[in-house]
Amino acid sequence: MTEQTKPRRPRLDLQVLGPIIALAVLIVIGALMNENFLGYGNITNVLSRSAFIGIIAVGMTFVITAGGLDLSVGSMAAFIAGCMILAMNALVPMMGTGWSTIFAGMAIALALGLVAGLANGLLITRARIEAFIVTLGTMGIFRSLVTWLADGGTISLDFTLRGVYRPMYYGGILGVSWPIIVFAVVAIAGEIAMRHTSFGRHCAAIGSNEQVARYSAIPVDRVRAWTYVLLGILVGIATIMYVPRLGSASSSTGVLWELEAIAAVIIGGTMLKGGFGRVWGTVVGVLILGLIDNLLNLTDLVSPYLNGAIQGVIIILAVVLQRQKKAER
Amino acid sequence: MGLDVSGDPVLSLNGVCRDFGQVRVLHSVDFALHAGAVHALIGENGAGKSTCMKILGGYLSASDGAVRHNGQDTVFASAQQAESDGVVMIHQEFNLAEQLSVEQNIFLGRELRKGVFLDHAQMRKQTQDLLDRLETRVDPAARVEDISVSDKQMVEIAKALSRNARVLIMDEPTAVLTNREAAVLFRQIERLRADGVAILYTSHKLDEIARLADMITVLRDGRVVAHGAGAEFDEDRMARDMVGRDLTNLYPDHDGPVGQEPVLEVENLTVPGLVEGLSFNLAPGEVLGFAGLVGSGRTEAMEGLMGLRAATGTIRRNGQPVTIRRMSDATQVGLGYLTEDRKGRGLILSQGMRPNLTLLALRKFVRRLIDRRAEEAALDTAITEFDIRAPHRDVAVGNLSGGNQQKLLLAKTMLNAPEIVIIDEPTRGIDIGTKQQIYAFIRTLAEQGRAVIVISSEMAEVIGLADRVVVMRQGRKAGELTRAEISEDSIVRLAMGLDGKDYAA
Known part of the structure; x- marks a missing residue:
């Protein structure tokens, strides 16, 4: 073997470029098909709507990188939204219809996200149950709880409060709406955490080989539980941004969000079996999914009802393209 | 060894080169396997042994030169094709489906059928026959996941036998076997040789090579540097040819001072079911060997000490009691552990x-x-x-x-x-040149005043390295030997529980 140890030139491989190329192609197609596509209004709309899934997907990237999975996030969001609205409504007589009530609601959402994530994390690490099973269970529990809280109908936020809270979704600074700002902050923080902190390194180590992680003095259970707590908190944040959009929650809130989030993570190049994750890829994945949805709505080439089918094709295609080339023979 | 290997080879490499990207790892290698002969391929890690084996086994293609099978130029399209042509490679990392049973693994991909259904009875019987031949007492219905590493090796060999291999490529088969198991394997190899199977054998254990090989080829840096009948080589020549220089003093001198005050005292270390009441001390500047049979609890004891397994006992570091619940506690008090795996x-x-x-x-x-x-x-x-x-x-x-x-x-x-370094099997599966480097490094650690524990199943290694040896047997400390008392005989007596009896028998 040779002894040269100079750094290798960075390769321009499909794994890195694939998602970016796909995104670029989508943008070009969109711009050609509809002149409003690149307009301020449409872009803001797409990004704001993608922000909920995006915030959750950033957290999901850590869970998947550490070799886990969380199917409960959609139901968890619905449950948190329901609880948050009920709590705020209940606080109105005491605290009035100002921001103090809303801040209290936000605190409750974050706390609930933390507790729900912790429950998932502890069941997985302490009770040693498969993540798939645990979160399949909690998915059903959260979904059922929100349906029960809403008595099968809809939980609506106090009308005055709704007016106060509305700018949280529709307003912003310098023309950038709050959900986009929050998504950007979460994504950047996530990218830094994944690449430049011990936590990110430990997640990748655990997802690659849990035994090596254990033998490297990494507190495997604690790190793994933390990924679920982090995701729970991010679900709380996403819910905080989501509630002012409609001002209500029902049993159909957040349906299939978990799959969209997982799909975005995978499209972005994170490995489903763990060991390698990249947050920027997840952001690209979220944008790809959001743009497809938007394109189908803007153009009448394909029925919007086929959105799911197209997303499905993209997910499968992404994984096929990203599969590492078999080692040369 | 008076075997006739002048006939036509069954499988050969003729002027084979192999490149990985820009790097050439094999330079025009000639190598031939003859029916009924064991041909040992030896060399340091990275010398190109694995690449040669993979080309012969159909896992890699040659970049240049030819592979000849029964006199014909052949390109195996895949390992599957090579296997169906009777060329079977047994990997160091096993190719077994962990969740399936022994029997299912042996017949994987070529299950016996009765009509559309599997013929379980027949498969069970053939599996049992194969395992009996290999003197392996593993249950054909056991899940591979649950059997020991050495049993897995035997299952791999049984699998190769069941495929009627005419050429068998064995990549360090004894690396994970105990001496007894290795002896069984050698008998099998001799039987296969008598049956006319051509065998490629690699190992870092040169005594095995000297014992088994009819032919020896030595690789260094991707080139054949020596080739000849097994009788022409003794272990010294093999080592010399592999490394390309004389290897005197494989083990470094012990001349550093050993401290008086122990840096580590372990009392009554117990890992439930595996280690019982182990006590020992460790002084700075000392290399403490841990000897014993595979499964005697040495690794488990150290993992217990490091907080990697639930364990009880008293641990004192520089005289102060410390609590170690997880590995980070252990690293915090200056302990380091190199796993065998x-x-x-x-x-x-x-x-x-x-x-x-x-x-x-x-x-x-x-x-x-x-x-x-x-x-x-x-x-x-x-x-x-x-x-x-x-x-x-x-x-x-x-x-x-x-x-x-x-x-x-x-x-x-x-x-x-770490101030205390625990090294579990420091040189498993490693060539002799690197071994020497690692031995020298271990000695340097001791000379720097650190304390080192070396667990090894290689007797020569324990004897060559250790200032003092703890011998374990069945999870307990069987005895402790000072520098003057250390010998192969004294260690084996303790390891086997032969106190007072004559080991020579």
Whole structure:
């Protein structure tokens, strides 16, 4: 073997470029098909709507990188939204219809996200149950709880409060709406955490080989539980941004969000079996999914009802393209 | 060995070259396997043995030159095709489906049928016959996951036998076997040889080669440097040819002072079901050997000490009692542990050298964020200090040779600056040149005033390295030998429980 140890030139491989190329192609197609596509209004709309899934997907990237999975996030969001609205409504007589009530609601959402994530994390690490099973269970529990809280109908936020809270979704600074700002902050923080902190390194180590992680003095259970707590908190944040959009929650809130989030993570190049994750890829994945949805709505080439089918094709295609080339023979 | 190997070879490499990208790893290699002969292929890690074997077994293609099978130029399209032509390779890392039973594994892909249904009775019977031939007492219905490593090796061999192999390529089959199991394997190899099977055998254990080989080919840096009948080589010549220089003093001198005050006292260490009441002391500047049979609880004891297994007992560090519940507690009081299972527990094979190197001591590289430049500098230091030879810096650790992986694992452990270093099987599956480097390194650690524990199943290693030896048997300490008392005989007596009896029998 040779002894040269100079750094290798960075390769321009499909794994890195694939998602970016796909995104670029989508943008070009969109711009050609509809002149409003690149307009301020449409872009803001797409990004704001993608922000909920995006915030959750950033957290999901850590869970998947550490070799886990969380199917409960959609139901968890619905449950948190329901609880948050009920709590705020209940606080109105005491605290009035100002921001103090809303801040209290936000605190409750974050706390609930933390507790729900912790429950998932502890069941997985302490009770040693498969993540798939645990979160399949909690998915059903959260979904059922929100349906029960809403008595099968809809939980609506106090009308005055709704007016106060509305700018949280529709307003912003310098023309950038709050959900986009929050998504950007979460994504950047996530990218830094994944690449430049011990936590990110430990997640990748655990997802690659849990035994090596254990033998490297990494507190495997604690790190793994933390990924679920982090995701729970991010679900709380996403819910905080989501509630002012409609001002209500029902049993159909957040349906299939978990799959969209997982799909975005995978499209972005994170490995489903763990060991390698990249947050920027997840952001690209979220944008790809959001743009497809938007394109189908803007153009009448394909029925919007086929959105799911197209997303499905993209997910499968992404994984096929990203599969590492078999080692040369 | 008076075997006639002048006839036509069954399988041969003729002027075979192999490139990986820009790097040529085999330079015009000639190598021939004859029916009814064992041909040993030896060389240091990275000499090109694995590449040769993979080309013969159909896992890799030659970049230049020809592979001849029964006199015909052949290109095996895949390992499956090679297998169906009777060329079977037994890997060091097993190719067994862990969740399936022994029997299901042996017949995997060529299950016997009765009509559309599987013929379980017949498969069970044939499996049992094969295992009996191999003197292996493993249940055909046992899940592979649940059987021992050495049994897995036997199952691999049974699988090859069941495929009527005419050419058998064995990649360090004894690396994970006990001496008794190895003896069974040698009998099998002799039987296969008598049946006219051509066998390629590799091992780092030169005494095995001397015992088994009809022919020996020595590779160094991808070239054949020596070739001849087995009788022409003794172990010294093999080692010399492999390394390309004389290997005097494989084991370094013991001349550093050993301290009086113990840095570590372990009392009554018990790992439920595996280790019972183990007590020992460790002094600075000392290399303490742990000997015993495979399964005698040495690894488990150390893992218990390191907080990697639930354990009870009293541990004193420099006279102060310490509590170790998890591995981070152990590293905090200056203990470091190198696992025997470097591929499964030591290194992340899919990642590069840098993240592997710093994983254990990552906290030292965090200044708010991970300081990548400091990490790169640490890698530079490690590459020089431990003589790690990698094709390039970003290579996935899984593509390094065993010796270089072991050096990286050493570097990883030492990066945390432990004062007490526990090394479990320091040279398993490693060539003799690297072994010498590692032995010298272990001695240097002791001379620096650190304390070292070496667990080894290689008797020569324990004898050559240790200042004092603890021998374990069935989870208990069978005895302790001072420098003057250490000998193969005294260790074996304790390990086997032969106190007072004559071992020579």
